[in-house]
Structures are given as C-alpha cells and as structure tokens.
Amino acid sequence: MKKRSEWRTALRRDWQLYVFLLIPITYILIFAYAPMGGIVMAFQDYSARKGILGSDWVGLDNFRRFFESYNSRRAITNTIVLSLYTIVAGFPIPICFALMLNSLRREKFKKVTQTIVNMPHFISVTVMVGILMQIFNPRTGLYGAIGEWITGNYPGDILGSAAAFRHLYVWSGIWQNFGWNSVIYTAALSSVDPTYHEAAMLDGATRLQRVRHVDIPAILPTVVTMLILRMGSVMSIGFEKVYLMQNGLNMATSDIISTYVYQVSLAADGISDFSYATAIGLFNNVIEFILITIVNKISKKVSETSLW
Amino acid sequence: MRKQKVKLCKEDKIFYAVGYTIVIILTLLVLYPVIYIVSASFSSGDAVAQGKVWLWPVDFTLDGYKAVFRYRSIWVGYRNTIFYTVAGTLINVSITMICAYPLARQNLKGRSAISFLFTFTMLFSGGMIPKYILMKNLGLTNTIWSMLLPGAMSVYNMIVARTFIQSNIPNEMLEAAKIDGCDDFQFFFRMVLPLSKTVMAVLTLWYAVGHWNSYFSAFLYLSDKNLYPLQIFLKEILVQSQFDSDMITDVATATQQQNLKMLLKYSVIVVSTAPLMCFYPFVQKYFQKGVMVGSVKG
Incomplete structure (x- = not known):
C-alpha cells in the first residue's frame, strides 16, 4: 500500500516529466523491443503467410544448420579476423599521432593539421568505397598509373582480390578515421597539468623524455578504457562498407556474418529464409552481448569508467 | 603556452x-x-x-x-537528402531532449528502471530481419517514415545530453523557479533548452551528419526511386556503375x-x-x- 501511495505522490508531483517520457518510451518499445520479440522466429520455420504467431516451431534446427554449413564458418572467421586486424592496425596510430602533434610547438600549425586530418571522417561510406574503386582501378585509376609507371604493365585487379580485400578495407578506414580517433587523446593531453612539464624541464628532461614520463602516463587510463571497449565490439563490424566492397571475386575474405545474413534473407529472391537469418543474427548478438558485458566489468575494475 | x-x-x-x-x-x-x-x-x-x-x-x-x-536523379536525391536531414534531425533532437531532461532529474521515481530500459537497447537488439519485418507489418516500408522513425533517437546521444543537463543546470535553479510558480513544462522550455544550446548544437551536428551520410535504411526499406536519398544514387553510380x-x-x-x-x-x-x-x-x-x-x- 505504501508503495502505491508513493507512486501516486510522484505522479501528481512530476506528471509533466512522465508526459515528456511518453514519446521516447513508446519509440523504444516499438522500434527496439518489438523486434526483440521477433527473435522467436529463430526457433520457427517462419512463413510470411502464417505470420509469427502461426508459423511452425522447429527448435534449434536453424542453429544446427548454421553451425554445420561451410559458409557460416567462413563468415565467423572473416568477421573476427577483419575486426582484429582493424584494431591491431588502427588502434595505436591515433595515439601516436596525438602524442606527436601535442609535442609540437606551433599552435597554428597544429590547428590546421588537425582540421585536415579530421575531414575525411565525414566522407560517407558510399563515397569512400567509390573513391577506392576510382583510385584503385587497375587501368584508369592512380593505382594503374603508378603500376604502369614502375613496371611498364598494368597491375592486376586489386578490388577483386581476396588477398587484398582486408588490407584495402582496414587501411582505407585508417586513412579516413585516424585523425578523428585521435581527438579524444588530444583532449586528454591538453588537460595535463603544465607544471609537470615545467618540473621535468627544470630537471633537464628532453622533449622525448617528457613524452615518455609525462604525456604517456597521462593518457594511459584513456587508452586502456578505449582498448577494452573496442575489444567488446569485435563481433559487431559494420555491414555497410564491407557490403559495398564485396564482389564475387573477393568473397573468400569479404563474406562476414552481417553480409551473410543479408544474402540468405533479403537479397535472395524467392527463397528468402527469414528464420535462418534471424538465428544467425541472434547468435551474433548474444556473443556481442556477452563480450561487452565482460569488457565493461573489466573496464570498471581497471579504470573506474564503464558504459553504464 | x-x-x-x-x-x-x-x-x-x-x-x-x-x-x-x-x-x-x-x-x-x-x-x-x-x-x-x-x-x-x-x-x-x-x-x-x-x-x-x-x-x-x-x-x-x-x-x-x-x-x-544534367543528371536528374542526383538532384532528386539531393532534394530528398536535404528533407530527411532537416526533418530527421529536428525529430532526433526533440526526442533526445525530452527524454534526457526527465532522466536528468535525480529524484524522479522509477528513473533507474526507465534508464535501464534505454541503455539495454545499446547492448542487445533484435537484428536486421525482425526489424525489417516489423517495418513491413507497420506499413512503413517505402514511405518517408522509414527514413525518419527507426533511428529517431540514439541512446548514446541521449546519455550525453542527460550528463550535460545534470552538470550544467543546478537543482537550486529549479527550486527557485518552482517557488516563482514555474511548472516543469515552463522550466524545460524557458530554462533548460536555452541553457543547453551547446549540447543541442553538438547533437544537431552528429545527427545531421548521420542522416546526410547514411544509406542503410534507404537500402533496406525503400524501393520507390522518387524517395531515394542521394547516397543510394551514389551507390548506383559509384559502386555499381549503373547510370x-x-x-x-x-x-x-x-x-x-x-x-x-x-x-x-x-x-x-x-x-x-x-x-x-x-x-x-x-x-x-x-x-x-x-x-x-x-x-x-x-
């Protein structure tokens, strides 16, 4: 009884606040929670005609099929390899760049540099892949021209090469984002107490020594947090860029879980298998959920920052 | 220096x-x-x-x-993208702010439960196919709403706005306003919004760039060429070489x-x-x- 009267007072006092919340809550229930209910499809043989309530139950068949298929193993491996490559190559560069830029002395130069390296971040995925295709065109692109200039012959088709796909994907991503990703470290570095630097200078420390003993310790907590959080999203590599870069020739390395889901469902005409696709998506989401919960626990322990 | x-x-x-x-x-x-x-x-x-x-x-x-x-489609796409960006960002920022403000109030009853309802969606989602089927069942596919509603609010951005409000608008201000007979609606529109200009500028930019550059929703939900945003035409021209x-x-x-x-x-x-x-x-x-x-x- 006491609880109920507490609520009544709260509602009377703050009803306007709850009115505000009505719209966002409705939104989240419809567009985030209703699809979660749709997950039951993973355990059905869904048919659009019968709907979710009328379709037949098949237990774990869809999952069994997924784990037994060759394509699924390939998709899982490709997802993890591409993701780890992105982290290993892409994570340290923004940190080094921020440290380097921060240690330079001309403020104007630093500002201009930062503006330039940040800009490619705002290029859309479609345009980014379009740029890749133009520049790496083996005949008409810059890549073809350089290849011809060096060897005298046009080079092979790098865009249709399974061996080159990962490098192109990862390094074009680094080109586009290293500047932007360094902003958070630059921010952390700018809050370093200048008296540390002055004290080190009085002791005769060189600039390099100050980077090592003042700057790096200062951003280490940020680095650790970012790395942990980044590791939590190993399974959630984006669909958009991979899908656009994908072609029949590079599927061996470019087929990842999210593109595979799309291929067996919405892209397939006539034989779209919604239940199978939902099952794969669910498998992916559960692993992602576990990973992010674990890293968040670790992050809380190590650096007292967490996602929630 | x-x-x-x-x-x-x-x-x-x-x-x-x-x-x-x-x-x-x-x-x-x-x-x-x-x-x-x-x-x-x-x-x-x-x-x-x-x-x-x-x-x-x-x-x-x-x-x-x-x-x-001379290429007509590009300008159709440009027009649509401008519309989606302006209308979408307006919806985004409004919903984000009316969600962030009540949740910034420490003494709101049920605050932590409601917050959890939102943050949980950052960790887990239904996936591409259930979302698609929902949109289809709601009859939203192939309408402008499929470009505006699914991403109407980013929970991450809402948390950023909530944090900003908490640390920039002191409780004493609300109490003083209440004594002067100001209710929550008035306080929100007359005090919170004007004082949150910085964070609203940040949100506007984040959301607007997102709308301008996104192709995924259109790619999944739209089939009418007159509704396509610029990015879909760019995909056809640049990636598929279709003219x-x-x-x-x-x-x-x-x-x-x-x-x-x-x-x-x-x-x-x-x-x-x-x-x-x-x-x-x-x-x-x-x-x-x-x-x-x-x-x-x-």
Missing part, C-alpha cells in the same frame, strides 16, 4: 625535426587523394584514363560537372562514353561531399566539444 626562449639541446632539435616531418607526411597522405579526386574531376576523361593527372587538372574542363547538373539510360546521349563513341562516366564519378564525389567538407572547419569546435562531453560520465 608561456613564451620562453630556451636554447634547444641537440636531442630536442632532432626530436622536433622528426616530429614535424612525420606529421607533415601524414597530413600530405590524407590530403593527396582528396586533391587528386578534385583535380581529376576538372580534367578531361582522356587525361585521367591515360594516367596523366598526378596533382593538378590536365586539359581543364567542366564536362563532368555539366553531366552532373540512368537517358544520361549519356550526346557523345558518340564508346570510349568517350566510358570517359564521361568516369569523369561524372569524380565530379559527383566532389558535389556530394563538398558541402560537409566546407562546413566542417567552421563547426569543428562543436564536434570536439562533443567528444569531451561524451567522455565525461554522469
């Missing part, structure tokens, strides 16, 4: 020389492809195809841009057609990306502010 004339020791001289060199090289690596694309878009198709363009335009021409201006059939009519040979198509691609890259690029330096400080606000946890 205090100005002081300190004589640099030898190690420091080397350090700065190496530092400036690396930073300049990296900046040039970022800049070069951009310059190349702009130059190629102003060069003749022949010069680009034969690899004569290295830095500046060769055989200056505006053919590519003329083709872009409107009535586009290239007045050029004779196949090689000329090929070259014009290539030139059109370079020009369309410039035309679609230039607005954001030119705009960015002026609003840079807000984006960077956003990174700081976002990294402070409430």
